[in-house]
Amino acid sequence: MPAPFTAATVTVRAPATSANLGPGYDSFGLALSWYDEVRARVRSAGLDVRVSGAGAGELALDEAHLVVRAMRAAFDRLGVQPPGLELDCYNDIPHGRGMGSSAAAIVSGIELARSLSIGGRTRLDDAEALALAAELEGHPDNVAACLLGGLSIAWLADGRGNAVRAASAEQLAALGIRPVLFIPAEQSATRAARAVLPEQVPHADAAFNAGRAGLLVVALTGRPELLLAATEDRLHQGYRAAGMPAGAALITALRTRGIAAAVSGAGSSVLAFATGEQSEAITELAPPGWECAVLEPSSGARTSTS
Incomplete structure (x- = not known):
């Protein structure tokens, strides 16, 4: 596979998260030991999306899929789009239950794009990845916990997501x-x-x-x-x-x-x-x-x- 992409298959294991924790509305988040796993590789052309587990038969299998949308947004920030993608989503986090399933999808997509792009983790660093994830999610609490793990505290400054980890797992x-x-x-x-x-x-x-x-x-x-x-x-x-x-x-x-x-x-x-x-x-x-x-x-x- 020619640069700027790796020929490897990249796997992201993203945790469920619980936000707010009572008083910390839109700011506190906790990463939990319940995971989605997503695998992707760059190919010569086309888009192939497969989903099993939560959302199978319901989620889009094209560019509208949230993991794909997050990958595209991250590739845009990196300045290059791959010629084709193959994506396998093994979803265990229930949807629509306040467990951060959308945050896990967004974080997975960004992390996949960073690792599939040669030098991507340097060109789109952790702070930029968090800011992009918060932009896509609309609020930073779940994505911060998903990325950082443990207990995180997130905030917006000039519309940009920021976060710190207050306690590790x-x-x-x-x-x-x-x-x-x-x-x-x-x-x-x-x-x-x-x-x-x-x-x-x-x-x-x-x-x-x-x-x-x-x-x-x-x-x-x-x-x-x-x-x-x-x-x-x-x-x-x-x-x-x-x-x-x-x-x-x-x-x-x-x-x-x-x-x-x-x-x-x-x-x-x-x-x-x-x-x-x-x-x-x-x-x-x-x-x-x-x-x-x-x-x-x-x-x-x-x-x-x-």
């Missing part, structure tokens, strides 16, 4: 923090979940969330006993409760038992933080028809070649 695990996802059968739409949020909120609610967000950083970097208070929110969860009554009831039930819980992203899943022996019994609280997964923090997207 290993640091979170050392604190004995186990993320637990409760996943309903039904999907929810992020756009609809955002539409119910008011344009303005009371000053007292903004101040409440600022305090809780700061407390959440402390809780997840050394004081897990503060998680119950640290995951309280007044900016978005209350407004979304009517659209996800079963999830809202589950959050109340968990928190009544002293277990920190919050909406995962825009829903419909619920994220809980189990500590100590809580993870042994927490699965019993799943409503009928819901899946419950006891997970680990993830170190983020990983790329390999063969």
Whole structure:
């Protein structure tokens, strides 16, 4: 395969993510040990997209596929488009459940393009990759966690996505923090979940969330006993409760038992933080028809070649 592309097959393993974590609306994200795997190679012509797992038979198999769109955007930033592409998507992350499936697709596409292009990881560095991912996603929290792993804090400056990792997966695990996802059968739409949020909120609610967000950083970097208070929110969860009554009831039930819980992203899943022996019994609280997964923090997207 002539330059500027490698002849190798590139594989990206991208984790699910949970955003907001209660008070950190559009800024806090956590990478989780639940993965999509995408493989791609450059070929002489055409586009061949294959999908198995979540979204099989539903997702586009052409230029409209989100991984392909992210790859094209990254190739544009690199200044060159390949003559053809072959793409295999093995999707395990459920769609429409607040688990960052679109972020995983976007990050996978960007990482594939960077690694398929010779010198691509230098010409499109990590900061630029994050900024592009946030631009494509529309907000930086999930893509930041997917790229950086562990606990990340993201923000926009002049419309550009930025992020730092506040705690690695290993640091979170050392604190004995186990993320637990409760996943309903039904999907929810992020756009609809955002539409119910008011344009303005009371000053007292903004101040409440600022305090809780700061407390959440402390809780997840050394004081897990503060998680119950640290995951309280007044900016978005209350407004979304009517659209996800079963999830809202589950959050109340968990928190009544002293277990920190919050909406995962825009829903419909619920994220809980189990500590100590809580993870042994927490699965019993799943409503009928819901899946419950006891997970680990993830170190983020990983790329390999063969």
